[in-house]
Amino acid sequence: MFLIMGFSGLIFSSCRNQSDTDKTNPFFAEYNTPFNVPPFEKVMAKHYMPAFEKGMTEGKKDIQDLVMNQEEPNFDNTIGALDKAGELLTRVSQVFFAQASANTNDSLQNIEMEISPKLAGYNDEIQLNPDLFKRVKQVYDNQGKYNLNSEQKFILENVYKEFIRSGANLNNEDQDTLKKINQRLSVLTVKFSQNVLDETNKYRLFVGKDGLAGLPESLVSAAAETAKAAEKEGEWAFTTQKPSIFPFLQYSPNRDLRRELFRAYTNRGNNGNEFDNNKLLAEIVKLRARRAKLLGYKTHSNLVLEPRMAKNPENVFNLLNNLWGKAVPVAQNEVNEMQKIIDKEGGNFKLEPSDWWYYAEKLRKQKYDLDDNELRPYFMLDNVREGVFNCANRLYGITFRPIAGCPLPQSEAEAYEVREANGSHLGVLYLDFHPRESKRQGAWCGGYRNYHIVDGKPVTPVVTVVCNFTRPSGDLPALLNLDEVETLFHEFGHALEGLFCKNAYNMSYIAWDFVELPSQIMEHWVTEPELLNVYARHYETGVPMPAELVNKLEKSKYFNQGFINTELLAASLLDMAYYTLEYPVEVDIQSFEKEFFNKIGLIPEIVSRYRSTYFLHIIDEYDSGYYSYTWAAVLDNDAFEAFKEKGVFDRATAESFRRNILEKDGTMDAMQMYVNFRGREPQIEPLLKNRGLITQVN
Numbered sequence: 001m002f003l004i005m006g007f008s009g010l011i012f013s014s015c016r017n018q019s020d021t022d023k024t025n026p027f028f029a030e031y032n033t034p035f036n037v038p039p040f041e042k043v044m045a046k047h048y049m050p051a052f053e054k055g056m057t058e059g060k061k062d063i064q065d066l067v068m069n070q071e072e073p074n075f076d077n078t079i080g081a082l083d084k085a086g087e088l089l090t091r092v093s094q095v096f097f098a099q100a101s102a103n104t105n106d107s108l109q110n111i112e113m114e115i116s117p118k119l120a121g122y123n124d125e126i127q128l129n130p131d132l133f134k135r136v137k138q139v140y141d142n143q144g145k146y147n148l149n150s151e152q153k154f155i156l157e158n159v160y161k162e163f164i165r166s167g168a169n170l171n172n173e174d175q176d177t178l179k180k181i182n183q184r185l186s187v188l189t190v191k192f193s194q195n196v197l198d199e200t201n202k203y204r205l206f207v208g209k210d211g212l213a214g215l216p217e218s219l220v221s222a223a224a225e226t227a228k229a230a231e232k233e234g235e236w237a238f239t240t241q242k243p244s245i246f247p248f249l250q251y252s253p254n255r256d257l258r259r260e261l262f263r264a265y266t267n268r269g270n271n272g273n274e275f276d277n278n279k280l281l282a283e284i285v286k287l288r289a290r291r292a293k294l295l296g297y298k299t300h301s302n303l304v305l306e307p308r309m310a311k312n313p314e315n316v317f318n319l320l321n322n323l324w325g326k327a328v329p330v331a332q333n334e335v336n337e338m339q340k341i342i343d344k345e346g347g348n349f350k351l352e353p354s355d356w357w358y359y360a361e362k363l364r365k366q367k368y369d370l371d372d373n374e375l376r377p378y379f380m381l382d383n384v385r386e387g388v389f390n391c392a393n394r395l396y397g398i399t400f401r402p403i404a405g406c407p408l409p410q411s412e413a414e415a416y417e418v419r420e421a422n423g424s425h426l427g428v429l430y431l432d433f434h435p436r437e438s439k440r441q442g443a444w445c446g447g448y449r450n451y452h453i454v455d456g457k458p459v460t461p462v463v464t465v466v467c468n469f470t471r472p473s474g475d476l477p478a479l480l481n482l483d484e485v486e487t488l489f490h491e492f493g494h495a496l497e498g499l500f501c502k503n504a505y506n507m508s509y510i511a512w513d514f515v516e517l518p519s520q521i522m523e524h525w526v527t528e529p530e531l532l533n534v535y536a537r538h539y540e541t542g543v544p545m546p547a548e549l550v551n552k553l554e555k556s557k558y559f560n561q562g563f564i565n566t567e568l569l570a571a572s573l574l575d576m577a578y579y580t581l582e583y584p585v586e587v588d589i590q591s592f593e594k595e596f597f598n599k600i601g602l603i604p605e606i607v608s609r610y611r612s613t614y615f616l617h618i619i620d621e622y623d624s625g626y627y628s629y630t631w632a633a634v635l636d637n638d639a640f641e642a643f644k645e646k647g648v649f650d651r652a653t654a655e656s657f658r659r660n661i662l663e664k665d666g667t668m669d670a671m672q673m674y675v676n677f678r679g680r681e682p683q684i685e686p687l688l689k690n691r692g693l694i695t696q697v698n
């Protein structure tokens with residue numbers, strides 16, 4: 001997942017005289033830190049609101065100056081000036097929203113609720129400012145006069161269209177309606193996310209010793225610590241956080257406990273309590289449909305997809321339905337194989353969704369003689385991190401060194417300086433690995449500062465990767481499973497894009513269905529024997545993963561692909577189903593979801609990767625966008641073929657990927673970037689082959 005605040009927003013300008021303001025507020029002073037990272041230890045909750053307020057005041061003043069400029073509008077005094085407006089607001093927003101995701105508390109949650117509608121109003125004030133739009137339109141209509149370079153043309157085109165998609169052409173009455181919708185949405189979406197966090201934090205499944213049968217030692221000791229933290233020493237507690245629930249489902253032979261934990265997981269936000277998200281989501285879907293209609297689009301999907309590679313819902317459905325038709329029979333096959341195991345053991349029951357992980361693990365053992373627990377000792381977090389660094393070093397020549405005494409966004413985080421092969425500074429990378437109550441679920445990459453240019457000089461990026469990985473517990477270091485290893489490589493791919501960015505402007509327009517290419521392509525290196533040999537070393541002995549195990553890993557690559565694809569596609573289709581509804585829309589979330597999955601033929605043994613009431617992606621940034629993972633999968637599988645053709649660490653191919661894609665993203669048409677790298681448009685066959693979806697694989 002990729003979250004960088006202010007991506008297509010309005011950001012940065014040179015520093016200004018702050019003499020009239022509170023000098024104790026760190027946002028109003030020079031940071032004076034290594035590489036100018038935010039001085040986290042000085043930032044207190046009370047500093048945010050004044051900084052937001054002042055930031056918005058300054059931003060409005062910048063826009064006012066731009067509009068009042070007596071010169072004939074041109075690119076620099078209009079688009080360039082817009083690009084620089086509201087520097088302080090960007091600075092505080094980046095720190096605040098990164099912290100609100102990874103390190104929140106009651107105060108930050110309250111600020112988030114308070115500031116979100118204000119920021120929505122601020123954005124509307126800019127996007128719906130008629131004088132500003134008039135100037136932008138004038139520059140757009142006369143662009144032939146200015147001798148613009150390709151990046152400037154691309155930015156101008158997108159700025160102009162963004163104004164239109166944001167309502168610049170509407171009459172006053174409709175603009176007022178639009179503002180109200182945006183205000184309301186800003187509150188609903190924040191509340192939805194906070195509810196999911198609260199529901200996740202609230203739930204604990206306590207068990208006695210008899211509930212621990214079959215569970216790996218690391219999970220048991222983590223569960224003991226969770227129970228202890230809840231003041232129930234002598235018991236064990238499991239949660240709906242990924243590192244807790246999924247190993248439990250995988251290894252616990254206790255069906256009732258599996259069912260109970262899974263019920264809690266799949267019903268987050270659906271418990272009829274104060275954290276219930278059903279009504280919130282129904283209203284979000286309705287308001288987004290209404291807004292699209294107001295703006296002249298058939299559905300929210302049509303509005304959202306216009307600037308993306310996919311362009312329209314039909315293209316998205318074509319891809320998803322094509323894969324759906326191939327994935328479901330493979331999943332059904334997996335069900336049959338697991339049912340055979342149940343029957344053979346005399347189970348006398350039908351496989352249920354909460355049984356999947358347990359029997360899939362048995363199936364893997366049976367078919368490939370591979371157990372997830374065999375892999376973990378070779379995936380010690382420290383080694384995996386070194387593996388990611390090594391991979392990036394071999395591809396791009398860059399190096400990573402810990403920064404001593406660097407302010408950290410959270411005491412558990414790690415800070416690294418990233419340098420080019422020639423030793424010059426590229427940026428700062430934070431890594432923050434483990435779950436906390438203050439952190440939202442999932443994994444993502446964000447930024448505390450984007451690459452940008454001030455007075456002709458580059459300002460380097462500060463990027464952060466945030467995960468929810470297995471913690472060290474007792475004497476055991478953090479030992480990851482394969483999924484977690486892939487997640488780290490994935491997020492690191494986003495981080496590379498942030499670090500390599502060379503945009504001349506702060507405004508960049510990344511096609512959201514292209515954004516998972518840099519991340520997903522990195523996952524392909526995880527199991528490359530050449531790299532495994534370097535990083536997958538036993539945590540006690542340091543011995544590399546035995547060839548036999550590497551072999552088994554390679555052989556088992558089609559394992560569970562029916563399930564993985566089906567649950568992902570189900571969620572992607574659900575997202576599209578909500579956002580292709582035409583206004584007027586009234587949905588009852590639970591029955592809509594149920595009927596929809598019946599209609600598309602989701603088999604009863606699989607639950608969508610996310611159910612509606614905790615599907616954070618479709619609330620925030622990935623609305624009508626969850627398909628992006630699949631869209632980009634076509635690209636990343638095809639792009640990785642280019643590496644395979646020349647050797648997976650071929651420096652020339654890596655260099656081309658960096659210059660054509662990672663550096664350019666957001667400043668150029670996505671398909672053009674891809675063609676520049678690959679020499680042709682993407683093909684779907686590598687994806688089908690790598691996922692075992694061409695022919696059914698047993």
Ligand SMILES: [Zn+2]
Pocket residue numbers: 001002490491494516519
């Ligand atoms: Zn991602």
